[in-house]
Amino acid sequence: MGLEGSEILPRATNQKHQHPRQALKSLGKRDRPYLIGIAGGSASGKSTFARALAVSLKDFEPVILSQDRYFRDWSEPDEREERLARTANRPESVLWEAYIGAVKKMLSGEDVQEPAPGSRAAKYDKDVFTIKPGRVLILEGLFILWSEELRSLLDLGIYIEVEDSERILRRLLRDVQEEKGDLGRAAEWIRKDVLPNFPIYTGATKNYADLIIPNTQPYSRAVPVIAQGIRCILEGDDQSEAFTLVDWEEDSQVPKSRWWHSRGWRR
Numbered sequence: 001m002g003l004e005g006s007e008i009l010p011r012a013t014n015q016k017h018q019h020p021r022q023a024l025k026s027l028g029k030r031d032r033p034y035l036i037g038i039a040g041g042s043a044s045g046k047s048t049f050a051r052a053l054a055v056s057l058k059d060f061e062p063v064i065l066s067q068d069r070y071f072r073d074w075s076e077p078d079e080r081e082e083r084l085a086r087t088a089n090r091p092e093s094v095l096w097e098a099y100i101g102a103v104k105k106m107l108s109g110e111d112v113q114e115p116a117p118g119s120r121a122a123k124y125d126k127d128v129f130t131i132k133p134g135r136v137l138i139l140e141g142l143f144i145l146w147s148e149e150l151r152s153l154l155d156l157g158i159y160i161e162v163e164d165s166e167r168i169l170r171r172l173l174r175d176v177q178e179e180k181g182d183l184g185r186a187a188e189w190i191r192k193d194v195l196p197n198f199p200i201y202t203g204a205t206k207n208y209a210d211l212i213i214p215n216t217q218p219y220s221r222a223v224p225v226i227a228q229g230i231r232c233i234l235e236g237d238d239q240s241e242a243f244t245l246v247d248w249e250e251d252s253q254v255p256k257s258r259w260w261h262s263r264g265w266r267r
Helices: 019-024 046-056 096-107 121-124 163-177 184-200 205-210 224-235 239-245
Strands: 034-040 063-066 111-112 130-131 138-139 158-163 211-214
Touching: 019 130, 034 046, 034 224, 046 096, 046 138, 046 205, 063 096, 063 121, 096 111, 096 138, 096 211, 121 211, 158 205, 163 184
Parallel strands: 034 138, 034 158, 063 138, 158 211
Antiparallel strands: 111 130
């Protein structure tokens, strides 16, 4: 299985989507995988971030379930599909029933088979393979935070944010250098398809994220921090209290200690 597909790496356990404060206090044994959703625009580094997080949690046997593997095959559209724009930059391009069904199966401890029937991946991958659940399940794709049903399953929602200009440059370099595409066609596709759809269907979903992470450096320092927090949760470590959020009200008193004042604490 190549890096472009769903990947079996290290494993996890889960509950209903909740505020990070409650999620980080969910200690002890879990009855299903810890579910992380990673969204962001094209060439924002979603896949790279997901893999880095999986490697950091490899002893929990994580699984990456890529949404790209569940894009519908537009080559033989039915009547409904004829009315839809044939683009991978809108939510209707995803086989939602198949994708969410696969996620729910893995959360229940069941195996999942890929590629999904009717997907673009099934057109090119003739061999069916089985993915076994682990203790951590990582979802990554353009529309991970678009579906309310999918969001309700997440333990942690992450949005990878990169300036449009940087993402466009990355995408052009990928299309032309790595995939040997035509620069003119790639630029035209970005202008007519990617740029108009991104703010509506992907960029707007960052409002549903628990964490928004800027990804302009080759290696994100956020990876080990997030991994350590999840590790504490899964292991039921008392140190997980260090990852809980501080309750703060408008009338809260400024802490009376030299530690705070020496660091320029302000209300």
